[in-house]
Amino acid sequence: MKKNKHTLILGDVFNSLGKIKRKVDAVIVDPPYNTANKNTKLLKGRKALSSDFGEWDYFKDDEFLVFTRKWVSEIKKVLKENGNLVLFCKLEYISDIKRIYESLGFSHHATIIWHKTNPAPQIRKNGFLSSNEAIVWATNGFDNKKISYTFNFSNQREMHNFIETPICMGKERTKHPTQKPEKVIEFLIKIFTNKNDLILDCFAGSGTITKVANDLERNSISIEKDSEYYAIMINRLKELKNIKKITNQ
Numbered sequence: 001m002k003k004n005k006h007t008l009i010l011g012d013v014f015n016s017l018g019k020i021k022r023k024v025d026a027v028i029v030d031p032p033y034n035t036a037n038k039n040t041k042l043l044k045g046r047k048a049l050s051s052d053f054g055e056w057d058y059f060k061d062d063e064f065l066v067f068t069r070k071w072v073s074e075i076k077k078v079l080k081e082n083g084n085l086v087l088f089c090k091l092e093y094i095s096d097i098k099r100i101y102e103s104l105g106f107s108h109h110a111t112i113i114w115h116k117t118n119p120a121p122q123i124r125k126n127g128f129l130s131s132n133e134a135i136v137w138a139t140n141g142f143d144n145k146k147i148s149y150t151f152n153f154s155n156q157r158e159m160h161n162f163i164e165t166p167i168c169m170g171k172e173r174t175k176h177p178t179q180k181p182e183k184v185i186e187f188l189i190k191i192f193t194n195k196n197d198l199i200l201d202c203f204a205g206s207g208t209i210t211k212v213a214n215d216l217e218r219n220s221i222s223i224e225k226d227s228e229y230y231a232i233m234i235n236r237l238k239e240l241k242n243i244k245k246i247t248n249q
C-alpha cells in the first residue's frame with residue numbers, strides 16, 4: 001500500500017507558497033502558455049477552432065515574461081539547492097524562459113521535445129500543425145565539481161531528449177482543457193526525482209503531477225487557483241490516501 005503524502009491547495013501561487021514549510025526536491029510544472037485569444041480561426045459553417053483555454057492563459061504584451069520571472073523567483077525560495085526545475089512551454093518561449101531562470105541563479109541543462117501524434121488539424125492548410133511542445137530543465141544552482149542533481153539515466157534507447165505520445169484521451173481525460181498525458185509526466189518524474197521525493201506543481205490543473213507522483217511513490221504539493229479545476233483534481237484523486245486539502249482563497 002502506497003504511503004505517500006499529497007497536499008492540494010486551492011489558491012494563487014503567489015499567496016500559497018508560504019504554506020509550504022519544507023523545501024521541495026523538484027518543481028515540475030505546466031504553467032500558462034500565453035496562447036489564449038491568439039489563434040481563433042473562424043471558418044464558415046464550422047465551430048470556431050481556438051486555442052483560447054481561458055482567462056488564466058491570457059497576458060498582455062510582456063506581462064507573460066514578468067509573470068514567469070515572478071513565479072520562478074518565488075519557487076526558487078522553496079526548491080532545494082541543486083533541485084530540478086522542469087517546465088513546459090511553447091517552443092517560441094524557450095530562450096526567454098531560459099534567460100529568466102539563468103538570471104535568477106538556475107543552470108539550464110536541456111530542452112526536451114514532446115511530439116503529439118494527434119494534434120488539432122490544420123483546416124486551412126496554410127501553416128504547420130502545432131504538434132510540438134517544449135519542456136525545459138534547469139537546476140537551482142549547479143556545482144560542476146559535485147554534479148549532485150537527480151538525473152536517473154535508464155538506457156541509451158530511452159534517454160533521447162524527445163518523447164512522443166497522443167494528447168490526453170479516453171478514460172484518462174478530464175474536463176481540463178490542457179491536461180497533460182500521464183505518460184509524459186511519468187517520463188519526467190522517473191528521470192528527475194527519486195522515490196519519496198517531494199514534488200511541487202504550482203499550476204496543477206487537473207492534478208496530473210499528483211496522480212503520477214502517487215503511482216510512482218513520490219510525495220507532492222499541488223496548487224491550483226481555479227475552483228472548477230480544483231474540483232476536477234479533487235474528484236480525480238479521490239481514491240488516494242493521505243491527501244491534505246487547503247483552501248487559501
Ligand SMILES: C[S@@+](CC[C@H](N)C(=O)[O-])C[C@H]1O[C@@H](n2cnc3c(N)ncnc32)[C@H](O)[C@@H]1O
Nearest residue numbers: 012013030056179180203205206208224225226
Ligand atoms: C497548463 S494548465 C495545467 C494543466 C495540468 N498540467 C494538467 O495536466 O491538468 C495551467 C493551470 O494553472 C492554473 N493557474 C494559472 N495561474 C495560476 C496562479 N497564479 N496560481 C495558481 N494556478 C494558476 C490555471 O488555472 C491552469 O489550470
